[in-house]
Amino acid sequence: MMSVIVIGTGLIGTSVGLALGQRGVAVYLSDHDLEQARTAAALGAGTDERPTKPVDLAIVAAPPAHVAAALADAMRRGIARGYLDVASIKGGPRRELEVLDLDLTSYIGSHPMSGREELSPPAASGDLFEGHPWVLTPTRDTDTKVLNLALELVSHCRALPVVMDADAHDRAVALVSHMPHLMSSMVSARLQHAEEAAVRLCGPGIRDVTRIAASDPRMCIDSLSANPGPVADLLSDVSADLDETVLALRALQSSDKAERRVGADSIEGMLRRGNSGQVRVPGKHGATPSTYETVTVLIDDQPGQLTRIFADAGAAGVNIEDVRIEHATGQQTGLVQLMVEPRGMSVLSTALRSRGWALQERFVPARLLGSRFRCRAS
Numbered sequence: 001m002m003s004v005i006v007i008g009t010g011l012i013g014t015s016v017g018l019a020l021g022q023r024g025v026a027v028y029l030s031d032h033d034l035e036q037a038r039t040a041a042a043l044g045a046g047t048d049e050r051p052t053k054p055v056d057l058a059i060v061a062a063p064p065a066h067v068a069a070a071l072a073d074a075m076r077r078g079i080a081r082g083y084l085d086v087a088s089i090k091g092g093p094r095r096e097l098e099v100l101d102l103d104l105t106s107y108i109g110s111h112p113m114s115g116r117e118e119l120s121p122p123a124a125s126g127d128l129f130e131g132h133p134w135v136l137t138p139t140r141d142t143d144t145k146v147l148n149l150a151l152e153l154v155s156h157c158r159a160l161p162v163v164m165d166a167d168a169h170d171r172a173v174a175l176v177s178h179m180p181h182l183m184s185s186m187v188s189a190r191l192q193h194a195e196e197a198a199v200r201l202c203g204p205g206i207r208d209v210t211r212i213a214a215s216d217p218r219m220c221i222d223s224l225s226a227n228p229g230p231v232a233d234l235l236s237d238v239s240a241d242l243d244e245t246v247l248a249l250r251a252l253q254s255s256d257k258a259e260r261r262v263g264a265d266s267i268e269g270m271l272r273r274g275n276s277g278q279v280r281v282p283g284k285h286g287a288t289p290s291t292y293e294t295v296t297v298l299i300d301d302q303p304g305q306l307t308r309i310f311a312d313a314g315a316a317g318v319n320i321e322d323v324r325i326e327h328a329t330g331q332q333t334g335l336v337q338l339m340v341e342p343r344g345m346s347v348l349s350t351a352l353r354s355r356g357w358a359l360q361e362r363f364v365p366a367r368l369l370g371s372r373f374r375c376r377a378s
Contacts, residue, residue, distance in 0.1 A: 001020075001025055001056045001057060001149060001152045001153065001156070002025065002026060002056055003025065003026040003027075003028070003051065003055040003056050003057075004020060004025060004026070004027055004028070004055050004056060004057045004058070004059055004080075004153075005027075005028040005029075005030060005051060005055050005057075005058050005059070005074075005079060005080060006027060006028070006029050006030065006045070006046065006059045006061060007030045007031070007058060007059065007060045007061065007062065007070055007074060008030075008031055008060060008061035008062040008070070009029050009030075009031040009033075009036050009037045009039070009040035009045065009061070009121055010036070010061060010119045010120065010121065011115060011116060011118065011119045011120065011121070011123050011124050011128075012061045012086050012112065012115065012124075012128075013029075013031075013040070013045075013059070013061030013086075014040040014043060014045045014121040014124035015045075015124040015125055015126065015128040015129065016045075016059055016061065016086070016129075016153075016157065017029060017040060017045030017046040017124075018043070018044060018045045018124055018125065018126035019126045019127070019128070019129065019156060019157040019158070020046075020153070020156055020157070021044060021045060021046060021126075022126050023156040025156065026046075026055075027045060027046030027047070028046055028047055028048075028049065028050065028051045028055065029041055029045060029046045029047065029048045030048075030050075034048070036120075036121060039120075039121045039122070040121040040124070043121055043122070043124065045121070045124065051079070054078060054079055054080055054081060055079065055080045055081075056080065056081050056082065056149060057080055057081065057082045057083070057084060057149050057150075057153065058071075058074045058079055058080035058082070058083045058084070059084050059085075059086065059153070060074065060083070060084070060085040060086070060087075061085075061086050062085070062087070063087070063219075063222040064087040064088060064089040064092060064093060064222055064223060064225070064226035064227075065222060065225065065226065067085045067087045067093040067096075068092075068093045068096035068097050068100070070085075071083055071085060071093070071097060071107065072097065072100050072102060075102055075103075075106065075107070076102075080106075081106065081145070081146075081149070082106050082107075082108070082143075082145070082146040082149045082150070083106050083107045083108075083146075084107070084108050084109070084110050084146075084149075084150055084153070085109055085110065086110055086111060086112055087109075087111065087226075088111055088173060088177070088222075088223045088226075088227075089170055089173070089223060089226035089227045090109040090111060090135075090137045090166035090167075090169045090170055091166045091167045091169075091170045092170075092226045092227070093109065093226075094109055094137070094139065094166050104139055104141045104142070105141050105142065105143040105146070106143060106146055107139070107142065107146070108136060108137070108138045108139070108142045108146050108147060108150045109136070109137040109138075109139075109166055110134060110135060110136050110137065110150060110153075110154075111134070111135040111137075111169065111173070112128075112129050112132065112133075112134045112135075112157070112159060113132050113133040113134065113135065113173075113177075114128050114129045114132040114159070115128075116128070118216070119216050119218075119219055127158070128157075129154075129157040129158065129159040130157070130158040130159065131158065131159070131160065132159050132160065133159065133160050133161075133162045134154045134157065134159035134160060134161055134162065135162045135163075135164050135169050136150050136151070136154070136161055136162065136163050136164070137163075137164055137165065137166040137169055138150075138163065139166075170227050170230060171230045173223075173227070174227055174230035174231045174233075174234055175230075175234060177223075178220075178223055178224060178227060178230075178231045179231055179234040179235060179238070180212065181212050181213075181215065181220055182220075182224075182231070182235065183238070184209060184210055184211070184212045184213040185213045185220075187206075187209050187210055187213070188210040188213035191206075191210070203326075204324070204326060241270060244266060244270070245266070245267065245270055247263075247266075248262075248263040248264075248266035248267045248270075249263065249267070250263070251263025251266070252264060252267075291342070292321050292322065292339035292340055292341065292342070293339070293340055293341070293342045293344075293345035294337050294338065294339055294340075295337075295338045295340060295345060295348050295349050295352065295359065296335050296336070296337050296338075296359060296360045297309060297335065297336045297337075297338065297352060297357050297358070297359055297360075298333065298334075298335060298357075298358040298359070298360060299333065299334055299335070299336050300333055301333065301334065305336075306336065309336060309338070309352070309357070312351060312352055312355050312357070313338065313348055313351070313352070315351070316347055316348055316350075316351035316352075317347070318340055318344040318347055318348040318351070319340070319341070319344070320338050320339070320340060321339045321340055321341065322339040323336065323337065323338060323339070324336075324337040324339075325337070335360065
């Protein structure tokens with residue numbers, strides 16, 4: 001692959017341009033918003049000039065509702081040897097293209113399973129897709145050369161290719177993306193008019209649950225409008241669970257011991273089903289989730305603290321698998337929780353203590369409420 005044109009220069013399109021540019025691919029940028037294309041070009045994602053001849057691959061990074069039209073226009077103009085879109089919904093755009101009587105041998109659908117809450121070009125990054133699944137949904141007619149171009153694109157972006165049927169993909173993203181987004185927003189909505197004293201108690205749990213509710217609503221509406229059925233089916237199941245849980249909680253208020261027992265059993269059953277589902281979430285690099293030990297370090301809110309900890313861990317030969325930070329409410333201190341393989345816990349603890357770090361036992365005091373972030377380990 002020597003050249004591509006990226007049609008749509010939001011977060012995903014600009015990130016693709018940055019990733020391909022780093023691999024020596026000539027990237028041309030196109031957007032109905034000329035200023036946005038210029039911004040992406042200024043960030044180093046490519047050039048906003050038009051290509052003088054057909055490129056190897058046209059990458060349409062438009063919202064689902066506009067993907068088919070943008071693809072059809074590009075295909076009719078013959079601007080590339082192959083055509084690919086990165087929309088979060090695959091079945092709808094494919095069916096729209098089929099009724100337009102286009103030659104679909106040069107087309108393949110795709111969806112990089114990565115993103116951020118901010119959709120503008122400045123939020124883009126050349127490593128946005130690294131280590132994340134990138135779904136490819138070839139049709140029966142997709143030419144092998146186009147599939148190979150798509151695989152080369154995924155490789156350049158350092159993502160993990162996953163081949164799926166388009167409709168199976170849409171059911172999957174309803175489960176792992178669209179439904180959780182709505183659930184996060186519903187929980188967040190409870191905070192809108194909550195008492196300030198209650199909101200000040202927000203800790204890592206509520207921050208985790210509500211994080212994706214910060215996303216641009218327009219992005220969610222675009223996806224939901226293209227995939228409403230599967231999401232509605234899932235929410236119907238969740239609604240039944242909620243109804244059952246409400247009844248169980250009401251039973252816990254009863255003065256009847258047997259009724260309280262029934263309520264407790266029902267809640268425990270729901271929580272255990274949650275345990276069973278949670279352990280199926282893939283771990284690092286898509287592998288089976290691992291059990292890590294936690295080394296907890298007390299830090300001051302000073303520049304360079306995390307850099308020093310990571311450097312000291314590296315010097316000890318211990319890989320940090322995950323990181324959490326708990327900030328102390330109203331204080332300039334916090335706890336850094338370093339997740340490591342069990343065999344590395346003792347080595348890391350000894351090394352950090354020898355370098356002057358204060359370590360705590362493997363519990364987090366209740367007073368330490370606050371933000372949490374995750375860091376993808378190298």
